[in-house]
Amino acid sequence: MNKPQGNLSTAHPLDLPATEIASGIRSGQFTSEAVVMESIRRAKSVNATLNAFTVIREEQALASARKADRITSEGRTVGSLHGVPFAAKDLTPTKGDLTTLGSWTSGDWIPEESALCIRRLEEAGAILIGKTATPEFAYASFTHSPRWGATRNPWDLERTPGGSSGGSAAAVATGVVPFAEGTDMGGSVRIPAAFCGVVGLKPSLGRIPMTILPSVFDNISHFGPLARTVGDAVAFMEAASGPSDEDIMSLPLGFSGETARKGSLKGRRFAFSMDLGYYEIQPEVAAVMCEAIRRIRELGAVVDEVPMHWTRAVNDQWFDLWCVFMSSFFGERLIQYRHQMDPVVVSIIERGLAANATDYKRVELLRTSMWRDMAKIFETYDALLCPTCAITAPSVQENDDDYVATLRNGKFAGLDMTCPFNLLPQLPALSLPAGRGSNGLPVGLQIIGRRFADEHVLSFAAAMESSFLLA
Numbered sequence: 001m002n003k004p005q006g007n008l009s010t011a012h013p014l015d016l017p018a019t020e021i022a023s024g025i026r027s028g029q030f031t032s033e034a035v036v037m038e039s040i041r042r043a044k045s046v047n048a049t050l051n052a053f054t055v056i057r058e059e060q061a062l063a064s065a066r067k068a069d070r071i072t073s074e075g076r077t078v079g080s081l082h083g084v085p086f087a088a089k090d091l092t093p094t095k096g097d098l099t100t101l102g103s104w105t106s107g108d109w110i111p112e113e114s115a116l117c118i119r120r121l122e123e124a125g126a127i128l129i130g131k132t133a134t135p136e137f138a139y140a141s142f143t144h145s146p147r148w149g150a151t152r153n154p155w156d157l158e159r160t161p162g163g164s165s166g167g168s169a170a171a172v173a174t175g176v177v178p179f180a181e182g183t184d185m186g187g188s189v190r191i192p193a194a195f196c197g198v199v200g201l202k203p204s205l206g207r208i209p210m211t212i213l214p215s216v217f218d219n220i221s222h223f224g225p226l227a228r229t230v231g232d233a234v235a236f237m238e239a240a241s242g243p244s245d246e247d248i249m250s251l252p253l254g255f256s257g258e259t260a261r262k263g264s265l266k267g268r269r270f271a272f273s274m275d276l277g278y279y280e281i282q283p284e285v286a287a288v289m290c291e292a293i294r295r296i297r298e299l300g301a302v303v304d305e306v307p308m309h310w311t312r313a314v315n316d317q318w319f320d321l322w323c324v325f326m327s328s329f330f331g332e333r334l335i336q337y338r339h340q341m342d343p344v345v346v347s348i349i350e351r352g353l354a355a356n357a358t359d360y361k362r363v364e365l366l367r368t369s370m371w372r373d374m375a376k377i378f379e380t381y382d383a384l385l386c387p388t389c390a391i392t393a394p395s396v397q398e399n400d401d402d403y404v405a406t407l408r409n410g411k412f413a414g415l416d417m418t419c420p421f422n423l424l425p426q427l428p429a430l431s432l433p434a435g436r437g438s439n440g441l442p443v444g445l446q447i448i449g450r451r452f453a454d455e456h457v458l459s460f461a462a463a464m465e466s467s468f469l470l471a
Contacts (some may be wrong), residue, residue, distance in 0.1 A: 004154035004173050004197065014038045017228075018084050018178040018235045022125065025083035026072060032083025032127065036065035039085035039129050042176040050152045050161070052170040054090045055098050055131040061085065064127045081239055082125030087171045087180040090131045090148075091138045091164070092212055092223075094118055097128075102136040102145030105330075105337040116211045116247075117181060117223045117240050124239035129177065132167030136342045137330050138183060139322075140164060141191050141400050141415050146342050150396050153195060155441055159393040162192030168226045169196040179227040179236045183212075186322060187388075187418025189224040190431040194388035194444025197433045199227045199461070201237070202418075204452045205425035207255070208240045209247035214329050216248050220321060220422045230432070230462040234260045237454065251452065259455040263462030266300035270460075271381040275390075276420065277308035280411035282391040284437025289387055292434040292445050295467045296385075303385070306377065310370065310420065312412040317363045318419040324360055327352025344399065367423045374424060378450050383460060388431040388444030389416050421448055428454040432461045434468050 013021060013030045025032045040058050047053045068083040093099050093111035100106045114122070122128065133143050133151045143151040143166025151166045153159040154173045161170045165182030169192030172180050182189040184202040193200025201224045208223040210216070225236035234257050241255040272293055275281050281289075293303050327349045338346055377384055394402070394415065403415040421429040431444035445464070449457035 012038050014085070015175060018081060018232045021084045021178065022080060022082045025068065026078060028072065032065040032068040032072075033062065035083060036061050036085050036127055036129060039176055042174065043130050043171065046171065046174045046176055049157065050154060050170045050174070051149055052132055052151055052167040053087070053130045054100065054133055054148055054167070057097065057128060057130055060096070061127050061129040068125065068127065079123060079125035079239075081121065081235060084126045085129045085177050086121060086126045087130050087132050087168055087177050088118055088128055089165055089168055089180070089182050090134045091183055092118060092181060094128060094131065097131055099131065100147055101138070102134045102147055104147050104340040105333040116209050116244055120240045121181070121236070126239070130171075132165070132171055132180060134164045134167060136345050137326060138164035138185065138188055139326060139342070139345055139348060141187065142396070142398065143167060143192070144396070146340060152396055153393050155197065156393065158396060159441070160195065160396045160398070162195035162393065164188040165226060166192045169193055169198055169200070172196070172198045172226045172228055179225050179232045182224055182226050184222045184224050184422070185220050185325070186318060186422050187416040189222070189226060190388050190418045190429060190444065190446065191416045193226055193431040195393035195442065197436070197442030199225070199230055199233045199433065200431040201225055201233050201454075201458070202421065202429045203237065203241065203454050204251070204428045206247070206249045206251035207237070207253065207452070207454055209244040209250040211244075211246045218325070219249070219425050220325070222425070230458055230465050231261065234458055237458070253452065256455050260458035261462060263459050263465070265296060265460065265463045268301040268460065269381045270296065270301055270303045270383055270385050271306040271377045272303050272385045273306060273308045274386065275308075275411070276386055276417060277310045278312055278412045279390045279417060280407055280409070280413050281387065284392055284439050284441070285387050285390060285443050288435040288437055288443035289445065292468060293385070296464060299463060299467060304381070308373070310373070312406065312414070313366060314370065314420045314423065315412065315414060317366050318423055320355065320360065321363055323348050323352035324355050325352070327355070344401070370420065371424055374427065383450070383457065384448040386446050386448070387417055388446040389418070390414055392437050392439060392441035392443060417446060426451040428452070428457045430457050430461050432464060432468065
């Protein structure tokens with residue numbers, strides 16, 4: 001596959017898988033300082049074109065890299081990601097760094113402590129090189145904020161990288177870092193992964209403790225990796241997952257990287273739905289999906305197309321939850337900052353403030369019906385496959401309101417096919433680059449696994465990855 005615009009990879013150690021970067025630093029084959037210096041160089045160059053970063057931590061990151069090299073030279077024990085650069089989303093607090101949530105309402109907040117997810121990556125030796133752009137409060141499928149402007153897609157500068165982890169996806173796609181942290185409440189990891197041609201995982205709820213919200217009882221929110229490869233996503237999960245009392249809903253489960261890397265499809269059975277029963281699918285997406293399914297079958301798996309009877313009520317009721325989420329956690333900012341906020345954010349918050357509590361609770365009835373449908377599929381199949389998004393990356397000038405129509409044929413002209421699986425948060429869902437459409441833009445295949453079967457979803461993706469790269 002051709003490189004996206006702005007990809008600055010030049011056979012540098014930074015272009016190795018994350019675990020190989022760490023291994024090379026540990027063995028003295030190259031230094032963390034050299035790797036991090038190249039990462040920062042690329043970040044600056046990419047930022048000039050794509051506007052992917054809100055903060056580049058040049059001084060702090062290079063100091064951390066030099067410290068990592070001293071530790072190596074002293075022969076001390078180091079972590080699995082020793083000296084490896086990564087990026088974090090501007091939604092996520094990182095100690096000592098400007099963290100704005102894409103909003104003027106945050107002022108110049110400098111957190112005194114990093115989120116647990118970031119601390120765990122750093123404890124494994126990874127080095128934070130910058131903060132990546134997000135729409136205001138991570139509300140949209142397009143990364144554009146009042147504070148930072150629009151982030152652009154590395155494959156086509158006139159298109160969006162997706163959202164809300166669009167800056168992270170662009171940084172990974174252009175070779176700045178092997179992986180970046182993102183958050184996913186309705187597809188915010190998987191949408192930009194699909195649009196930028198990288199791997200994006202929404203882990204099952206609680207695999208990575210969610211510690212950055214005012215509530216620890218929210219059940220649609222996930223941390224997850226955006227990564228160049230499945231292996232890099234596995235390395236992220238090995239470092240970041242695991243229980244913590246910081247999140248009461250974190251799972252008492254370890255994470256097996258060995259299982260996640262065992263990629264074989266022979267004898268596996270997959271259900272496939274092109275449209276989940278109601279989406280209008282762009283022809284470029286449909287063509288890539290058909291080719292991907294053919295390749296999966298060649299690898300020894302059974303793939304059966306299954307009927308799905310969901311409707312756009314799934315998206316509409318997810319949106320109802322999202323409006324209440326936004327009004328509950330950010331609604332108080334309207335009083336002082338309305339005029340500085342994205343008008344769409346204001347309308348979402350106002351809709352949430354006006355929501356009916358009984359209607360909000362009744363969304364659980366839809367979620368229950370959806371789960372029963374998925375449980376029936378899992379009686380026969382190891383995972384459900386579908387497109388990550390119904391379209392390839394749209395214009396940077398558009399927004400989510402351009403993708404809410406019901407067409408004359410009754411199909412939903414939606415953008416993403418991800419938010420249904422935030423209504424079923426215990427199911428891990430991964431976007432894997434499946435190829436590029438006839439328009440030259442990346443297309444993602446979404447793999448949805450059984451409850452808490454994160455390692456198996458990653459292993460399926462690992463087995464598919466090498467075949468898809470040949471497409």
